[in-house]
Amino acid sequence: MARIIVASMPFAGHVGPMTAVAAALTARGHDVLAYTGAKYEQRFRAAGARWLPWQQATDYDDSDLAATFPPVGDGKGLRGGMANVEHVLLGTGAGQAADLLAEAARTPVDLLVTDHLAFGVALAGETLGLPWASVAVTPLPLESRELPPPGFPALPAKGPLGRARDRALRSVVHAVAGRVVDPMVNRMRAAAGLPPATGGMDGLLSRQLILAQGVPGLDYPRGDLPDFVHYIGRLAVEPTRQDLPPWWPDVADARAKGLPVVHVTQGTLDVDFTDLLKPAIAGLARERVLVVCTTGGAPVSSLGPLPDNVRAAPFLPHDRLLPLTDVMVTNGGWGGVLAAVRAGVPLVVAGASLDKPEVARRVAWSGVGINLRTGRPGAGRVRRAVRQILARPETAARARELGAKLTAAGGADAAATLLETLIPGRVRREGAPATPGVAS
Template sequence: MARIIVASMPFAGHVGAMTAVAGELADRGHEVLAYTGAKYERRFLAVGAQWLPWQRATDFDDSDLAATFPAVGDGKGLRGGMANVEHVLIGTGAGQAADLLAEASRKPVDLLVTDHLAFGAALAGQTLGLPWASVAVTPLSMESRDLPPPGFPALPAKGALGRARDRALRAMVQAMSGRLLDPMLNRMRAAAGLPPATGGMEGLFSPHLVLAQGVPGLEYPRSDLPSYVHFVGRLAVAPPPQELPPWWTEIEKARADGLPVVHVTQGTLDVDLTDLLRPALAGLAGERLLVVCTTGGAPVADLGPLPENVRAAPFLPHDRLLPLTDLMVTNGGWGGVLAAVQAGVPLVVAGASLDKPEVARRVAWSGVGRNLHTGRPGAARIRRAVRDVLAQPDTARRTRELGLKLAAAGGAAAAADLLEELIADQAA
């Protein structure tokens, strides 16, 4: 059996995918070391992995990034996003590489499997000359001649004029990356003992194997997709047993009575209640539906008085809730969106930070929901979107279709098969 390091940035959404991979590999008898922050040690121990702590890399609590990285602030807007890249993703990279190289020096490693935003693991893989694999924990952000630049607020082009637009945009972004991003990345590379490189973050994807969450149809088509990129559906582990709130039977009764159930969530990272939760509750108050809201950990009392048709809890198990849900209103975390689609639940997405606008565009493009084009929609806008999506049987039908494809893609089992093939190919 192989000795494998699974590296994950200590963000809840990243850990969800990486614990699925780590757990599957551990179940197959491999020795799995999970390299992540202290906050998520127990999550990896629970799936049979050992914990390898962040030591030289600066650890942090993803629920309060500003406590460790003040420049990030609330993480919103262009400034917050750039600070997150510079201080969190790139700033911890050299320390990550040092930790992983020290562990590989202590005892040989057969394979590195890295969250594609754990840049230090990519640097360690390049330094060691090991086979290593990237897990795309967000929508696939690899560049393509068929698409606008990753992160640019535009859908894939149609026609010659649109393709010319995308070529110009890619050239512009590449020039900006050469001036702004490459110097930061090369400082990280120098600190890890590697020579400079160009090409932005593209060079931090594995050239051996990329495991992409999602499926064709939910992800944009690319004629130049490398052969080593494989879509594996949704990577997730079953949550531990959780006590259900006393009003849970009201959800089941609503379904039996034909009353639509709408789930509203902001995930666990962007949890300012004024962004989405409060406007959604105000907009859906009095509607003929049951609203089930999760706060991402904040006390329910922080929401203020709840409308009669609203029930709320800090957390609820998606594997129990989503099969009883008709629509989800979310700020666009990729893991939550994949969970909804796999359960056949259409979406209304209001995403503004990090990868969330990319998620929202894919939701609208693929036909599984509505993109509100903002992270702070008004109550009336949410109400209209919910009414519209609930009234569209084609949206529900398309969501169920892609949900079946997500389930059929194999998830963690398919990912582990590909990783074992990579180990075998290297041995051969």
């Protein structure tokens, strides 16, 4: 049995995959200590892990970042995104490292496993000389010489001119990173007692093992994928029993009558319903569909009066809802998109903040849905996109194809097998992949 720390930023979209990893490791008999914010203590305890609180790191509530980090504001736009990086991601890193170093001093640790944006784990791993692994909770952010820079609003180029464009873009991004990102990273490193480094965000990813959610076909191909990167499908815990709203039978009735079911979700981080939920409701109000909305925890009353063909709840279990869904309209959280594709559900994505534009581009590129190229679509735009998806059965077929590949990639069990190869003194399990790509 190994003693393993599994670290997660206290964001709902990060906690989901990291609890799956923690559960898989505890199921194999390991002593797992979950390092995350107080809001998500019980989620990890339910996965069988013990809890290590954020103490030196500034804890926060992901539903109201501005309460703890006022410069973040609503998190939108370039200013909000940069403030999120500086104050939340990098700003808490040194405190995370201090917490982890203190814990390792109390009781030795064999392995560190981290949400790739919990940067303090990289600092602690470097200081302690421990093996550590990154789990990509967003689309794989690792730079490639064959792709545009991560986060840049462009699809992979074709032909010599396109490749020249991408080389130029990477040069520009490197120059900007050297002036903007590297100084922020090095302030975090200095606060943790480490010397300066270069390489921007890539320097904070493990070079021992990266577990990438997704599969080839849903992510861009790259010939320079390092051998320490493995696609492992979708990371999700086994569903637990959840009460269903009284209107739930309406969903099955709609399917029985041949009425398409459209699921609309805005996740849990972006809470301005005028961005997507309300335009989608307005756009689909007179369509021959049943619209099923989730508010991410907010009261349903915050949506106002609902049309006759709309049902809403704070949360709904995706394992129950998605098999009955024909189209999912979303702001592009990677976990929700992977859940939809695994269930064979095509998508309409309206994403504008953080990694969501990257997700939206992959959805369109892979053929599993439509990218609306905005985070605030009009009602008519949502309506036309849903009509287009329903009229094109090949989009749903492509979602089913990639969904089967996501399932076959192994998920949390494949992740645990790969992680065990890093534990000192353990040998590679039979069947654990030694080359990059999909875990076997």
